[in-house]
Amino acid sequence: MSLQLDLAGKTALITGAGRGIGREIAKKLSQMGANVVINDIAASTDADLTAEEINAQGGNAICLKGDVRNFEEIEKIIENTIDKFGRIDILVNNAGITKDGLMMRMSEADWDDVLDINLKGAFLMTKAVSRPMMKQRSGTIINVASIVGVMGNPGQANYVASKAGLIGLTKTTAKELSSRGITCNAVAPGFIRSAMTDKLSDAVKEEYFKAIPLGRFGETEDVANVIAFLASDLAKYITGQVVHIDGGLVM
Ligand code: NAP
Secondary structure, eight states: OOOOOOOOTEEEEEEOSSSSSHHEEEEEEETTOOOEEEOOOTTTTTHHHHHHHHHHTTEEEEOOOOOOOOOHHHHHHHHHHHHHHHOEEEEEEEOOOOOOOGGOOOOHHHHHHHHIIIIIHHHHHHHHHHHHHHHHHHHHEEOOOHHHHHHHHHHHHTHHHHHHHHHHHHHHHHHGGGGTTTEEEEEEEOSSSSSSTTTHHHHHHHHHHOOOOTTTTTTTHHHHHHHHHHHHHGGGTTOSSSEESSTTSSS
């Protein structure tokens, strides 16, 4: 049987999917036939809109809000996902924040907030989905890291540490769960146009732009396309890898 870029019958949970990259991932995985669970923090109205838009286009989406830092809320999300769709096949740990500043001036609170959401959140989500995925003896987990987790970046000690940590978590997850038919990979986007990069100064944007061999900033769809492939059976022999989506910025 030839494998397809087709997710019909599968269920995908995407964290932080109310806007930006996560939203695009949810739309893409739905277009490929997956049932999608849109997670975002409770206050987000964007998450409801994303689910509504997907359903209006013939998809099958539900919105389950909850903070990725809160294990009780996560367990409820997983329980409700399985109640609704019967299974969970794909987890995309996408929720992430920045709180930039030079290390000398970075507060402990800013360090903790970024590590808690970007890294601990992914750990807690992975821990929670691993039980149903192990029972199914199948599943795939995709972590949204960043190229700065590979190369370092001044002014982002907390963010860089979280993304480098996520790469280590990816490899360990891949090794721990591979015997149960579960894969885990990371993507490392470069400069992708979104609310997160909109707030950077023109000088920083210009510097990035000059360093991108493909001569353009990335779009959210560039990330969603690669995740669609990694989530599909076409990628079933890939695990523990980090795929750069950066126009050649880091090579
Ligand atoms: P974004 O537009 O700021 O979206 C981040 C999403 O995460 C938002 O929907 C946000 O919700 C949600 N979120 C924040 N805290 C959360 C929590 N505790 N629990 C659940 N959801 C939470 O950022 P983006 O650019 O799309 O980034 C998505 C991911 O890609 C992040 O992990 C980021 O680090 C990574 N990335 C981005 C770039 C880039 O150039 N944009 C490059 C490399 C990696 P609210 O809307 O309610 O705040």
